[in-house]
Amino acid sequence: MLEARKTKARLAETVIEKIKADVGAGRHPPGSQLPTEPKLMEAFGVSRTVIREALAELRAAGFVHPIQGKGVFVTDRLPNTLLTLSQDERRSIPRTIELIEFRAAIEVEAAGLAAARRTSSQDFEILSKSRIMRQSIHDDSRTSQADFDFHMAIATASNNAYFVEALSQFGSAAIPRANLPNLTEARTPAYLETIQSEHDKIVAAISAQDVEGARAAMRAHLKNAQSRYRALALAVRDAPAS
Known part of the structure; x- marks a missing residue:
């Protein structure tokens, strides 16, 4: 299943990559409509699921946009907000994705162990850190440290010192947006509320001592983070430097 x-x-x-190349070559110029899903399936010899996944990533990256009842169209140009990233920030995105992958390898199991082993005081600490994160959103404060503290509370509740040690070596730099100060989209209340809603699911599962639910919630949270930054990497790959 994993290999699939x-x-x-x-x-x-x-x-x-092929659609991007076609756009760059002028075969699908800005503002033009892409072929329908069946035609793309035929052209690439892949399933509808693969086509939809590719279009979803292109849409998230700002390369295409759907128009209801008409189809999917190439955007006129990349969103201006992507062009605010410095060259150093652009170069850091692949490393950021690798860090999220590493975190998933340890934090999914840490969440499961926290659900199984957490004490009442540790459960309260996780909830408290989640509340601080939510409050920082409403106060327009920096949320990276609060976000990291939340994840550290879960690692601590696993009652395994190695999880704490592995995560603590990164500090708040473990939180992707901390490394991309010019990525303003990652600091909007709407974006942060999305993060918080994912945190809420993790908190609920750990509090209920739902081991598999905690693992699933943490896995979904970090998978969503990977998707967001992979889309960003795709968007800035060919964008001009700021």
């Missing part, structure tokens, strides 16, 4: 997911991801990446 990897294969599908590689196929989607191939479709993405």
Whole structure:
């Protein structure tokens, strides 16, 4: 099953790169409509699922946009907000994605162990850190440290010192937006509320001592983070430097 997911991801990446190449070559100029899903499936020899995954990533990156009842169209130009990233920030995105992958390898299991082993005081600490994160959103404060403290509280509740040690070496730099100060989209209340809603699901599962639910909630949270930053990497890959 894992190999099948990897294969599908590689196929989607191939479709993405080919569509981008066609846009760059003028075969799909800005503002033009892309071929329908059946035609794309035929052209690339892949399933509808792969095509939809590729289009979803292109849409998230700002390369295409759907018009209801008409189809999917190439955007006129990349969003201006992407052009505010410095060259150093652009270069850091692949490393940021690698860090999220590493975090997933340890934090999914840490969440499961926290659900199984947490004490009442540790459960309260996780909830408290979540509330501080939510308050920082409403206060327009810096949220990276509060976000990191929340994840550290979960690692601590696993009652395994190695999880704490692995995560603590990064500090708040473990939070992707801390490394991209010019990525203003990652600091909007709407974006941060999305993060908070994912945190809420993790908190609920750990509090209920739902081991598999806690793992699933943490896995979904970090997978969503990977998707967001992979879309960003795709968007800035060919964008001009600021």
